[in-house]
Amino acid sequence: MKMKAAMMYGPSDIRVEMVEKPACPKDGLILKIMAVGLCGSDIRNLTCDSRKGKYPFIYGHEIVGIVDEIGPEETKYKVGDRLFLFPGTYCMECDDCISGHSENCTNVEKGIAGTGGFAQYVAVPARKIELGGIYEIPEDVSFEAASLGEPLTSVYACEENVGVGYPDTLVIIGAGPIGCFMAQLAKIRGAQKIIMIDINDIRLKMAKDFGVDDTINSAKEDPIEAVKKLTNGLGADKVISANPSNAAQAQSIFMVKKGGLVVFFGGVPKGSLTELDTNYIHYNNIWIKGHFGASYIQSKRAYELAISDAFPTEKFITHKLSLSRINEGIELTRTGEAIKVVLLPQED
Known part of the structure; x- marks a missing residue:
């Protein structure tokens, strides 16, 4: 049986074509993908030689769907179950996992339901089911909303780990989807003043919808001086650099107050x-x-928050596109016109 998939053949060479549907593992399942988010890391991988010539390949890790088929030895799930797949798969036996930091798992098993989402179906092996990170989606929650549980996990973990809360003044550098998640969650946690920095006026304007109090376009004014002005010359309590910029990291230390905390969240080249x-x-x-x-515990908490009334998940989704329009989604995100693009593979 064939299915549609967005196949990467090289940097910025993504072609939606018919490929073989994966076979169902005897002790696993096949998930029919109903929604898959387009992540900033996906875009980075899709537009560079991320696999060093090992193509074609299917990316996509913000996966939610319906169990379409189960193997004869699978007993935990049944056909029709609505599932969210957290892409991390940790052993829960190494020192890091036992210490509560499974995100640092020594034996992390990469690729187990951690990619392959830009397609109509994905195989979930028994090992993923055994180790966990699969959460059920309530009937009254949309697949699109549930898919945002994945990008929220790292944001949730970050703000929990550094104690963002009342009465913090927080600076976020980068008004992309993650930066906007950061702002909204910080408000929920009690931050009193949130300052967003970016070079894109469209994104800065949209960021105002997610709890941002003040915006700074660092292409038009000195962001360090602007932050100092907005904080009575003291600097912020915490600064999170949430973009892939070495320059932003270098500037961030001058935006925080004495004794403050700077977080390098966005990976640089x-x-x-x-x-x-x-x-x-x-x-x-x-x-x-x-x-x-994020640890398993944090991923579960973040997912539960994403599907709750406490977090305005649907507000972040600015574009819902069929899988065939993935290249359009990439461009919408890169230009800043989109906050979050969710692809719907079954609409093709």
């Missing part, structure tokens, strides 16, 4: 180095933390 004024960091008692991923 591999091999690039950020030049930091460590003397300034030293004498101003500035803390710097890197953040990546």
Whole structure:
């Protein structure tokens, strides 16, 4: 049986074509993908030589759908179940997992339902079912809303880990989907003032809908001076650099107050180095933390928040497109016209 899939053949060479539907594992299942989010990391992977010539390949990890088929040895789920797949798959046995930081799992099993979402079906092996990170979707929750549970996980983990809350003044550098998630969640957690920095006026304007109090276009004014002005010369309590910019990381330490915390959330190009004024960091008692991923516990909490009334998930989805329009979705996201694009594979 054939299915549609967005196949990557090289940098920015994505073709939607008919391929073989995956076979159902004897002790696993086939998920019919009803919605899959287009993530910033997907776009980065799709537009560079991310697989070093090993093509074709199917990306996509913000996966939700309906169980379409189960293997004869699968007993946990049944045909028709509505499921969310958290892409992380952790062993829960190594020192990191036991310490509560499964996001740092030494034996992380990559590729187990962590890709393959830009298609109409995906196979879920027994190992993924065994290790967890699969959550059921209530009948009254849309697949599109449930798909946003994945991008919220790392945001949730970050703000929980660094204690964003009352009465913080928070600076977020990067008004993309993740930055907007950051702002909305920070307001829910009690942050009193949120300042968003970007170079795109369209995105900065949209960010106002997600709890942002003040915006700064760093292409038009000095963002460090602007932050100082908005904070009575003190700087923010916390600064989160949520974009792939070395320059943003270098500037961030000058936006935080003495004794404040800077978080490097957005990954910069591999091999690039950020030049930091460590003397300034030293004498101003500035803390710097890197953040990546989320533990199983945090992924479950974030998913539950995403599908609850407490979080305006649907407001983030600016575009719902068929899988065949994936290249259009990439461009909408890159230009800043879209906050979040969700692809609907079954509408093709």
